[in-house]
Amino acid sequence: MYRWDELNRLFKKTGALVTFGLNALHGRQRFNKQWRGSWDSSNARDFINYTISKGYQIHSWEFGNELCGPGVGASVDAKLYAKDTIRLRSLIHQLYENFHLKPLILAPGGFYDKLWFEQFLDASGPSTVNALTHHIYNLGPGSDTNLTSKILNPNYLNKISDTFQSLSQTIQANGPWASAWVGESGGAYNSGGEHVSNTFINSFWYVDQLGMAAKYKTKVYCRQTLIGGNYGLLDTNTFDPNPDYYSALLWNRLMGRGVLDVKSNASPYLRSYAHCTKERAGVTLLLINLSNQTEFRVDIKPTTSTSMHANVRPNHKKRSFLHRLKQIVSWVGSKSLDLSLSREEYHLTPKNGYLQTRTALLNGIPLQLTEDGDVPGSSPVLRDLKSPVSIPPLSIKFIVFPNFNAPSCPEV
Numbered sequence: 001m002y003r004w005d006e007l008n009r010l011f012k013k014t015g016a017l018v019t020f021g022l023n024a025l026h027g028r029q030r031f032n033k034q035w036r037g038s039w040d041s042s043n044a045r046d047f048i049n050y051t052i053s054k055g056y057q058i059h060s061w062e063f064g065n066e067l068c069g070p071g072v073g074a075s076v077d078a079k080l081y082a083k084d085t086i087r088l089r090s091l092i093h094q095l096y097e098n099f100h101l102k103p104l105i106l107a108p109g110g111f112y113d114k115l116w117f118e119q120f121l122d123a124s125g126p127s128t129v130n131a132l133t134h135h136i137y138n139l140g141p142g143s144d145t146n147l148t149s150k151i152l153n154p155n156y157l158n159k160i161s162d163t164f165q166s167l168s169q170t171i172q173a174n175g176p177w178a179s180a181w182v183g184e185s186g187g188a189y190n191s192g193g194e195h196v197s198n199t200f201i202n203s204f205w206y207v208d209q210l211g212m213a214a215k216y217k218t219k220v221y222c223r224q225t226l227i228g229g230n231y232g233l234l235d236t237n238t239f240d241p242n243p244d245y246y247s248a249l250l251w252n253r254l255m256g257r258g259v260l261d262v263k264s265n266a267s268p269y270l271r272s273y274a275h276c277t278k279e280r281a282g283v284t285l286l287l288i289n290l291s292n293q294t295e296f297r298v299d300i301k302p303t304t305s306t307s308m309h310a311n312v313r314p315n316h317k318k319r320s321f322l323h324r325l326k327q328i329v330s331w332v333g334s335k336s337l338d339l340s341l342s343r344e345e346y347h348l349t350p351k352n353g354y355l356q357t358r359t360a361l362l363n364g365i366p367l368q369l370t371e372d373g374d375v376p377g378s379s380p381v382l383r384d385l386k387s388p389v390s391i392p393p394l395s396i397k398f399i400v401f402p403n404f405n406a407p408s409c410p411e412v
Contacts, residue, residue: 069113
């Protein structure tokens with residue numbers, strides 16, 4: 001158990017919330033790809049007992065990995081899986097009997113299969129699982145030579161919304177006591193794509209899926225991986241952050257739990273999401289420009305609703321081909337804005353304009369560890385609210401409106 005002890009020292013130092021996946025095949029017998037028979041919980045019992053005896057804090061225990069539906073290498077029938085998840089719930093309640101707060105139970109930790117998930121919820125019954133975890137690798141294999149074109153294709157990125165929507169509907173109809181989690185997602189499977197998953201271009205897929213997941217009521221999104229493979233947030237050799245690390249850091253610092261509705265009839269290449277700003281007043285708008293030709297401009301206009309509208313019109317002034325068309329997006333708020341105040345802008349771009357660079361720029365400054373190995377600061381550029389917001393081609397921008405009051409955002 002030395003490795004487990006080491007990991008828990010790391011978790012304690014970093015304040016990490018830990019989810020641990022338990023072996024759901026132990027004790028079963030294999031019949032071709034499907035595994036049958038009851039789960040043997042002795043291994044899980046011993047491990048959880050040891051964890052409790054050491055005082056290690058576990059946020060949640062996840063039952064199994066990629067065994068739902070047709071499975072990946074192995075599968076278990078939904079009703080049998082539900083029966084054994086009930087047993088796990090009983091085991092957790094028994095072992096944590098003297099604890100006021102007990103760890104959550106998660107399942108099944110695999111790719112979404114509508115029928116399997118419905119049967120599992122129906123058979124497991126109310127409050128057996130706290131969250132349904134599903135995996136997403138919608139970019140396909142890391143060896144795909146078309147990864148970059150997929151990442152910048154809004155129609156391709158939109159396809160995964162069907163999964164988010166269907167899972168949300170399944171939970172509402174069959175298990176409203178549970179929430180949806182993305183338990184594992186790395187864009188491209190088999191360790192991600194070399195010179196793609198660990199470069200700036202991957203952040204277009206990543207932050208877009210974070211926004212989409214939140215839109216469909218996903219409560220937790222787990223990235224594959226912190227370290228390991230091409231899709232690691234940290235470089236596997238130097239441990240230096242890859243561009244996605246900084247994208248995730250900005251998301252975590254700025255985007256609160258309140259998700260606002262955004263409506264736009266602008267080009268699909270402009271992706272837009274809005275949240276209540278985290279732990280302070282205001283709204284944070286996330287803009288993602290997938291176009292390599294069009295710059296978008298956002299005008300701020302007060303009104304009485306909380307949505308975003310886009311009106312597209314050509315700009316007839318002479319400009320370069322790259323910026324020859326600007327499109328106007330109007331942000332609609334809930335009450336008048338004090339135009340004497342500023343907004344904060346956090347603009348992410350690739351170094352030297354090269355999309356497959358390992359160095360991201362924040363407001364033109366390279367994001368690199370300090371000489372002491374610390375994460376660099378993330379100071380915004382302050383802009384007058386009267387000035388239009390622009391989002392250049394192939395870039396990402398978080399914009400904080402500190403004086404914007406949306407009815408669904410709590411006052412801080």
